[in-house]
Each structure stands twice: as C-alpha cells, then as structure tokens.
Amino acid sequence: MQPGERFPDDQAELTFTTESIDWLIANVNVSEREAVFDTIAGLFTSPEGKHRLSNQAKTNLVGFNTVEACQRTYRIIFRAKVHESVGSIEIITIGLRRDGDVYAEAHDLIQSGKLSETEQTQIWDALKLLDETKERLGLEDWDYFEDPAPVGLVKAAVAAGILDEDTAKLLTQSELTAAMSAAWESGELDTQAALAAAMERVAASATPDRVFTTRRAPRCGALMPLAKAICIRAKGHAGAHRAHR
Numbered sequence: 029m030q031p032g033e034r035f036p037d038d039q040a041e042l043t044f045t046t047e048s049i050d051w052l053i054a055n056v057n058v059s060e061r062e063a064v065f066d067t068i069a070g071l072f073t074s075p076e077g078k079h080r081l082s083n084q085a086k087t088n089l090v091g092f093n094t095v096e097a098c099q100r101t102y103r104i105i106f107r108a109k110v111h112e113s114v115g116s117i118e119i120i121t122i123g124l125r126r127d128g129d130v131y132a133e134a135h136d137l138i139q140s141g142k143l144s145e146t147e148q149t150q151i152w153d154a155l156k157l158l159d160e161t162k163e164r165l166g167l168e169d170w171d172y173f174e175d176p177a178p179v180g181l182v183k184a185a186v187a188a189g190i191l192d193e194d195t196a197k198l199l200t201q202s203e204l205t206a207a208m209s210a211a212w213e214s215g216e217l218d219t220q221a222a223l224a225a226a227m228e229r230v231a232a233s234a235t236p237d238r239v240f241t242t243r244r245a246p247r248c249g250a251l252m253p254l255a256k257a258i259c260i261r262a263k264g265h266a267g268a269h270r271a272h273r
Contacts, residue, residue, distance in 0.1 A: 029075045029093070029108045038073050040108070040115030041252040041259075041269045043148035047137060048122045049157060056122075060098050061158055064122070067097035068104065069165050071117050072267045075108040087135035092120065100125050105134040107143075111253035114269070118143065118254070148254060151268050171262045172270050173243045177204040184208075190222045198243050203229040 052061060071077065077095035092107050103125040107118045120137060123130030137143065155162055162168055176182075181204055182196045190196075190211045196204060203226040210225030211217055227239065248259040250269055257271035 029110070030080075031076045033076060035072065035075055035108075035110065035115030036113050037264070039248075039250065039265065039267065039269055040072055040075070040117050041254055042068070042071075042117045042119070042151040042267075043254055044119040044151070044154045045121070045137060045142065045148060047133070048119045049149055049154055051122050052158060055124075056102070058159070060101070061160065062164070064097045064102060064104070065155075065160055065165060067095060068117075068119065069267060071095065071106065071108065072115075075115065075117065077104075077106065077108070081105065081131075087131045089131065089134060089138070092134065092138075096125055103130050105130065109253075112251070114250045114253055116253050118148065150255065150271065152270060166266050167268060167270075170239050171242050171265055172260045173198075173247070174200045174260065174272055177201040181205070181208075189217060190219060191226075195223070195240070198240050199226055200229075203227075 052064065056064060075093075077093040079094060081089035081092045081094055089105070092105055095104050095106070096102065097104060101124065102122055104122050105120045107116075107120060109116050120143070121130055121134040123133065149157075152162070152167070154160075155165075155167070176197060177199055178201065181201060182193070182199075185191050185196045185204055185208055186193045188208070188211070190208055191199075191204075199207065206229050207222040207226040211219065211222035213221065242262050246263040248261045248263050248265055248269065250259040251257075252259055252269050252271055255271040259265075259269035260272055261270050
C-alpha cells in the first residue's frame, strides 16, 4: 500500500508464514516479541510501514513493504492489500535489520509459491504459539461468537432448568455442554455453576453480561480474503478480522 493509504475501518485479516513464526521462536525473546507484535498491530492503522520494497540486487520484492521493530533491531517484510473493501496483512519474513539475508529469504519464499496457499497462520494461532496475550493487543475472545448450539440441546438445557432460554440460545455447543455437565456435579442442580462453566469456555477476562451484550450485537461479516471466511467478531471491532476457529 502507498503512503497515506488506510484499510477500511482500520481492519484487516492478519496472517504469518510458518517461516516468520519459526524465526520469532528461535531468535526473539519474550519481551522483544511483545514489541514486535506491537509494531505489527500498528500496521492496522499505518499499513504502508516504513517504505515499499522493489528490486534489490538479486531479489525482487516489488509490491511488498517493510517496517522495523525493537529500536530498529528487526526488519519485518510484509504485504498489505485491500481485496474488495477488506484489508489483509501477510507477514512474510522477520529477520535482523543489519542482516541483508532477510531480503533474500523473503524473495525465496515468494518465489516458492507458498504464499498462494491457504495454510498461513492466523494471528490468533500465532499468539497462542508464542504465548502472547490477545488482551494486550485488543483481541479478546469475548467479541466473537461461534455457531450457536443445536436447538435440541438448547431445549434440553431449558427443560432441565439449567439455564433460561435467552441465555441458552447465546451459547455455543461446547459452552452449553460444559454448562450441562457442571450443573449436577454437586449432586443437586446448581445453575450458577452451570453458567460459570459456560463462561469459562468463552474468556476468563469477560463477565457474562459483557459476553451476552456483545453477542446480541451485529457481527462484522467481512469476507476475509485469505481464509475465505466471514469475520465473526462484533461489528466495528478494532484491528484483526477473525474466522470461525
């Protein structure tokens, strides 16, 4: 993307190549990784990075951008695009800024054809692999909603008195199953334990009221160009789009 260009609503699908994740794990400590992810998160609002790349010696990086992290220690090479009004950021390679090999590695990866595959790692999985906190980057689990539980399971939970119908309808199958399992652990019906078990499946940082209020809100619905899936986060969310996991 050119200087001054922005993503629609400052939102984008964000993916990493396996090579970039492997390099982070092998070469960057935890505190520095936090700074790297902060830099990457900044691309949602400034997708041009530091500058665009082009032909450099034996490499051809036309159409890709670069940005530096950790007081210019590391160089991140990425591609930022807008596909039919939906932004995407692909983190291609990460390496030492003083080491020009990072350009050659990016060139080789691009020429390999791997970037056309759909097996790139979504930011959610990357953060899990690296033990990074989603909350720090504004990517909490509570603002997305998987498919609701089957009607029959909802009716069963309501008929047993475990949950009220409005609450049961807002739960996914795994959450509702957890609630039904916890409801009888004490030997007697415990509706609070059931609700707590369901909420533990959502996000430890969120309260039930916050979860339910958000789930009643409209979904984002943007078609993610790389995952070819609909974003299931709340409409107007910040930063990264998210597909059904």
